Amino acid sequence: MDTKERILKTAMELYNDQGVYTITSRHIAAEMGISGGNLHYHFKHTDEIIKTLYERLSVDFDAIILAIASLPGIDLTTVMSFVDRSFELMYKYRFIFLHFVEISMRIPAIKKDYYQLTQRREKEFLTIFEKFKADGIFRKDIPAEVLQALITQIFIVGDFWLSNNELTLKLRGSKAIAHYSHIFSSMFYPYLTASALSGLHK
Template sequence: MKTRDRIIHSATELFNDQGEPNITTNHIAAHLGISPGNLYYHFRNKEDIIHSIFEQYANHLTASFTPWRNGENNLQDLMGYLDAIFYLMWQFRFFYANLPDILSRDELLQQKYLKTQEQMRTTVFTLLNSLREGAFLTANQDDLPDLGHAIKMVVTCWIPFQTAQAANARITKALLYQGVLRVLFLLKPYIHPQATEQYQQLTQHYRQLTQSVE
């Protein structure tokens, strides 16, 4: 792995484990066993590193959420979308946990974030519409934008909401799988009768995951 990639990987790991506000470029360099000067050769400052991490986040968003294949109802496809939600919340949990603070101090990053969210608004609508056309959801097309917005709110706010419930609350995989279950719960009123069994299978699958991971 190239030094630049190692820096991004280690910074993400440290931000996730110890909290982004608690980590400096010196901490990242020490964790990698390189000099601060070597780190600054690749990145100007911590914000520059965060921009690169955000690019990875945005790329995962684009790659992970594509419309339903051939308009068909496919359990594995929907599970893939839900797994992608979990992966993003876990891999970039520091970003979700400190989102307002990170964006408030970096106008350029905020612009990138808003652009990404606008693109996701269209993507989520298209995805939900494909679920409707694939006979998984019965939602009226006019309701899809609000449903998509509600799902985005749950995903974006799940970590800060949970960590605010108790002092020194830990962000665990089990906690994030509970967030995935909340997304499924939002879909529950719109599940097509013929997809009820698949919905129940998905719910049971993620309930089991909350109990099998830490």
């Protein structure tokens, strides 16, 4: 692993453990046993590190969305596996979600990108929902405005479940992922067809 990758890995570990405002470039360099000058050769300031990690999170999410959208057919088990993968990814980058409002104010490029991303994701989710209808997972009688509301709920739960966990249950690792991915998946329950429900309870 080269120095730049080690910086990103160390920074994410420290941010996840202690938050973005506690950790400076000096802390990251000290944890790695390198000089501040060496770190700043790769990243001029910590905002660049945070932005790079955010961009990697976005790329990894794109891969998950693309994978589910490109499947010729889909069942509920596949859907749930994608939910689990998404929550594992969010937990891996949890500092971003726990401090996202502050980060977006501190780094305007992230705020701008997030807005554009939500617009793109909205279209992607609608495409996936149409696939769910075609594959007999979602009921065909769901009004468009209700599906639109579901997308907003997905953003809210996806972006803030980690904050809820920190304020309430304080679950860690796989326990947090399993608990909240189940809660997230439960949002889809009212939209499922009878056949999808019957497969869910097998």
